[in-house]
Amino acid sequence: MIGLKVYICTTYTFYLLGSTILWIVLNSSYHFYRIYYSDTPNKRQYEYIIVGTGTAGSIIAAGIPSNDVLVLEAGSMRSSLMDVPLLQPLLQGTDYDWKYRTEPQKYACAALNENRSAWPMGKVFGGTHMLNNMIHYKAETKDFDGWFDHEDELHSFLEYFDRWGEDEMIPIELPTFETGLGTSFVKAAVQAGLEKNLFYKPNVTTRYGRRSTASHYCWEYLQQKHEITLNAQVTRVIVQNHKATGLILDKAGKTYHIKASKGIILAAGTIGSSKILLQSGIGPKEHLKAAGIETIVNLPVGENLQDHITTGMDLVLISKQMPIQPIDLIHPSNIWNYVINDGMNSSLSFGGCECLGFVNLESKFSHKLGFMVLPVGITIDAGLHLRNVINLREDIWQNYFKTLVDQGLQSVTILPILLHPKSKGYVRIENANLHSNIIIDPNYLREKEDIEILITGLKILQNIDAKVFFSEVIRTGSAT
Structure with a gap:
């Protein structure tokens, strides 16, 4: 001890x-x-x-x-x-x-x-x-249905996405580092009956x-x-x-x-572009009036805000330490591989996500539910930074996350993600002051169906054979 x-x-x-x-x-x-x-x-x-x-x-x-x-x-x-x-x-x-x-x-x-x-x-x-x-x-056609009046416009739009990985300006490649967690999760997901082609290692930019x-x-x-x-x-x-x-x-x-x-x-992005337009008098007439701004063009700027929400940080505990601890970062071979070997087998080249997964759930979109597999959680830094970044409450940290740190437990994160929320929110401005704060309200989980999809995601994780998953994690982690 x-x-x-x-x-x-x-x-x-x-x-x-x-x-x-x-x-x-x-x-x-x-x-x-x-x-x-x-x-x-x-x-x-x-x-x-x-x-x-x-x-x-x-x-x-x-x-x-x-x-x-x-x-x-x-x-x-x-x-x-x-x-x-x-x-x-x-x-x-x-x-x-x-x-x-x-x-x-x-x-x-x-x-x-x-x-x-x-x-x-x-x-x-x-x-x-x-x-x-x-x-x-890679963008899929079903996710953009309704964006355009004519199908040829939709296909012209999607052609730009085909340039990713082929155009020098926007490269993509497979991650050059892995802990084995992603591979283990894919095997366990397939054995649980999920579609093999929908669980894979992601390309990264x-x-x-x-x-x-x-x-x-x-x-x-x-x-x-x-x-x-x-x-x-x-x-x-x-x-x-x-x-x-x-x-x-x-x-x-x-x-x-x-x-x-x-x-x-x-x-300027979802928030930046909306803020500029609203301050210019381009937006919903009633909102602009309340903010003290003359309406130049009455348009639904800032409405229909959607954001994919997730849950489940540090949800899974494993008995094997992932090779991505703070002390691993300064190992000479790790630094050498990053500087000399183009990041191959160096954790410094790792962006965080080791596996993606998707489940359709009879959606009109390509998929309703997604999964992200990360070999770490917000306990990786013992509460020094990440919990503040996500704005976590102190009592939640003390009662759950800190106990994991104190016991030296290795937690990993498997996040079910709501990809197409029914809950809609908005972006607004406080007043006519050009430097006032922006109001962001995504109305997370206002619609019951959004909650049900996330619960479905957690149930899918429960149904994955723990013995298969954990044995794979430990075996693969030992070989890494």
Whole structure:
């Protein structure tokens, strides 16, 4: 028991020191780049203005048929540390994150402070793709039925997804590291009668074990072809005679009015684009009136908000330690494999998810229920960071999660995911103040069917033969 306590103390002391240093470096780099990239737009009019440099914004900027384009990003330039996949959890909550919180949820999030869910979103060149798990899932036609009036438009839209993995700008590859947990879960799921072709290791958007997004490719390309302004927050679109003619942006305490002769493309994400439009007077008339904003165009902007919700962090305990403990990260062979061998067999190249699974449940969509298998949980850092990122209540941590840490138990996470929620929410603004907080209310689990699907997911996990799963985990883990 004394040996266990010494091991736990030593391991998490190392983690605390390492994560603190990384936290300082990441936040410092954000502010360094704010100063370094201090340029303002060179002109007051362009043919096109693109707002946002996430996946959509970067791809559009790379392909737009014009040499007179201004690309705007509210966040700072990314740090090279953000390309290390395993550091992904440490990115959330830094200055590279907008740090959004939802409104208190009436039907969900009971284990979170004030029933508010964290919504990490990238405030960085590259957008939220710089913060996420880098999982690539090929789009299926059924999931976009109803988006277009004509079938040929739908197929033209889906053709863009076929470029993933073939286009140099958007690479995908299989993970270069695994613990064996994903393989074990696939075998156990198939033996439980689930469809074999729907449980598999996911492709990820990496190149040689490093995070690789459309913005990585676009940075050098865009600098040569277009003008890029970072740390520039767009607050309003200017509409004259029912035509968007320009926008207002803030940078370094100054306000700029930039015109566009041909078009403005908003690619600032679910929250960012909605906020800009609402502040511009484009949105639901009644909401804008209540916020004190004149309605320019009455449209359902910010309505129909949907988010896939999950449950089950640290739900499964196993007797075998996964080879992804904090102390494993600094092993010389782990660092060597990441730096020299393109991330092969290095946990530093691991983005978090080791297996995906899907169950249709007689849905009109491709699938209603999904599964994500992660060889860790929020106990991996002994409560130093991850529980704060997800906004977990202190009493929930103390009564369940901390006991796992104190006993040195290895927990893993198998998440059932609601893929197509019936519960719909909204994005709204508090008032006419351009810098006021955004209101995010996804109305999680308001519809009973959403709850039933998640319960079905938990029952499916219960029905998986524990002996098959755990024996596979231990056997595969020993061989890793």
